[in-house]
Amino acid sequence: MTVASVSSELAPLTDRQREIYEYIRKRVTEDHRPPTVREIGEQFGISSTNGVRSVLSALIRKGYVSRSPKVSRGLEVAEAAVPKAEPLREGEGEGVEIPIVGRVAAGTPILAVQNLEGTVVVDRNFLAARRDVFALRVKGDSMIEAGILDGDLIFARQQQTAEPGQMIVAQVEDEATVKYFHPEKNGVRLEPANSAYKPIWVPEDKNFSIAGLVIGVLRKFN
Amino acid sequence: MTVASVSSELAPLTDRQREIYEYIRKRVTEDHRPPTVREIGEQFGISSTNGVRSVLSALIRKGYVSRSPKVSRGLEVAEAAVPKAEPLREGEGEGVEIPIVGRVAAGTPILAVQNLEGTVVVDRNFLAARRDVFALRVKGDSMIEAGILDGDLIFARQQQTAEPGQMIVAQVEDEATVKYFHPEKNGVRLEPANSAYKPIWVPEDKNFSIAGLVIGVLRKFN
DNA sequence: TTGACAACTGCACTTTAGAGCAGTATATTA
DNA sequence: TAATATACTGCTCTAAAGTGCAGTTGTCAA
Numbered sequence: 001m002t003v004a005s006v007s008s009e010l011a012p013l014t015d016r017q018r019e020i021y022e023y024i025r026k027r028v029t030e031d032h033r034p035p036t037v038r039e040i041g042e043q044f045g046i047s048s049t050n051g052v053r054s055v056l057s058a059l060i061r062k063g064y065v066s067r068s069p070k071v072s073r074g075l076e077v078a079e080a081a082v083p084k085a086e087p088l089r090e091g092e093g094e095g096v097e098i099p100i101v102g103r104v105a106a107g108t109p110i111l112a113v114q115n116l117e118g119t120v121v122v123d124r125n126f127l128a129a130r131r132d133v134f135a136l137r138v139k140g141d142s143m144i145e146a147g148i149l150d151g152d153l154i155f156a157r158q159q160q161t162a163e164p165g166q167m168i169v170a171q172v173e174d175e176a177t178v179k180y181f182h183p184e185k186n187g188v189r190l191e192p193a194n195s196a197y198k199p200i201w202v203p204e205d206k207n208f209s210i211a212g213l214v215i216g217v218l219r220k221f222n
Numbered sequence: 223m224t225v226a227s228v229s230s231e232l233a234p235l236t237d238r239q240r241e242i243y244e245y246i247r248k249r250v251t252e253d254h255r256p257p258t259v260r261e262i263g264e265q266f267g268i269s270s271t272n273g274v275r276s277v278l279s280a281l282i283r284k285g286y287v288s289r290s291p292k293v294s295r296g297l298e299v300a301e302a303a304v305p306k307a308e309p310l311r312e313g314e315g316e317g318v319e320i321p322i323v324g325r326v327a328a329g330t331p332i333l334a335v336q337n338l339e340g341t342v343v344v345d346r347n348f349l350a351a352r353r354d355v356f357a358l359r360v361k362g363d364s365m366i367e368a369g370i371l372d373g374d375l376i377f378a379r380q381q382q383t384a385e386p387g388q389m390i391v392a393q394v395e396d397e398a399t400v401k402y403f404h405p406e407k408n409g410v411r412l413e414p415a416n417s418a419y420k421p422i423w424v425p426e427d428k429n430f431s432i433a434g435l436v437i438g439v440l441r442k443f444n
Numbered sequence: 445t446t447g448a449c450a451a452c453t454g455c456a457c458t459t460t461a462g463a464g465c466a467g468t469a470t471a472t473t474a
Numbered sequence: 475t476a477a478t479a480t481a482c483t484g485c486t487c488t489a490a491a492g493t494g495c496a497g498t499t500g501t502c503a504a
Contacts, residue, residue: 014450014451016450016451017450028254031298032250032254032255032256032298032299033254033255033256033295033296033298034254034255036294036490036491036492037491037492038490038491038492039491046451046452046453047452047453047454048452048453048454048455049491049492049493050451050452050453050454050493050494050495051451051452051453052452053492053493054450054451054452055450055451055452058449058450058451069492069493070458070459070460070491070492070493071460071491071492072258072294072295072459072460072461072490072491072492073255073294073295073491074255074491074492076253076254076255077254144369147366147369147370147371147374147441148369149369152369167443214443215442215443216440216441216442216443217439217440217441217443218438218439218440218441219369219438219439219440220437220438221389221436221437221438221439236480236481238480238481239480258460258461258462259461259462259463260460260461260462261461268481268482268483269482269483269484270482270483270484270485271461271462271463272463272464272465272481272482272483272484273481273482273483274481274482275462275463276479276480276481276482277480277481277482280479280480280481291462291463292461292462292463292488292489292490293462293490294460294461294462294489294490294491295461296462
């Protein structure tokens, strides 16, 4: 029995097994598609599929990968082996996954599944509301004086009403825009935060609704 | 002209295209292996591979997926919007925990444990750099024209050098500030993004160092 | 020196899966 | 009304990829 060995239920790998295992992992995580036996062989200069298969059966026996028989690209990286896979301590902190809303069409509920473009994780403490929050990417510079730039991701909490002066995501006809909300007698005034732009006047008879209240901004520099 | 509207370059999908697209996404994210044409057909009761193929070619044409010809399971969901994310639920998204740096004293490594004020979780895909990233709360309005406001949280990647013009976290004596970096003959010019402020001149003999390169901003509205 | 194991070569065979061609029904648009 | 797009059936063909069997080489340990 080995003393002071690394804590892990999985049997140790040979060098060859290790590099092939790492390659499979890489392909799965980067390409979202496991390699075929022949692709592995090609990668490592193994001309016979059985050369690869002997290594694979060792990896299966040791529990690092599993395989669906007769299925193309049937390799799977075993869950037990996954933890140590992603090298960096990507702490699974207390994050909340927030959907990024894409195209918004008139009448479509903004959170309808078909509108989702992806999700972004943010700190659950950062956004007090944990539910009914969505994100969307800003286009244009109409809110530049409020520190919201082209390409920023804004967070909004879904709600149908807002106080005068609040920054909202508004749906006008089939378009969503971010503006300050100013209700008036016969319609709504949507005020930009850019002195180069004029307010947008939305008369009562137009298709207008509030999608949510802006509660945060996230920006990435390139 | 659309101002501050939602970005969306992708053409809308039909119901059939949408559900098949969602299925492909699901298979890729959950099984780490894209479905075959026949598997899709089986799932949706389409007996002919060409029934599936007609939908797939529409998805490809509209840019939702791409395909490697003659490759088994050659489908790819466009844009790596598909990490290997688990279902949409709170608490454990694919987040990276980033330390929030508090007071910074001269000479103290900025990431020393005693400087930590807390952590914030952000999406791993949002900040490409997964390592050596820290967060800092901005005080003052000297970067307002770059869309960075008082109270914002900025993200920075630790590094000791920077290119002229880049936005950095600089340590001057015992203070950390966010500014544009401009190296000059006998020192460094730190340029604010606010015409009401003058650049800061740091002569060579002063205690100056670069703490990191600013890579993102996060703001919460109250 | 034998035997187990790892890591192969080489070839044949079978199944899986992509691609091609012809044709149909329906709805929308010009 | 014709043209076009969508969403298929049904079949064939071919290429990709998994499986099976036989044998080789080198290392290490009993």
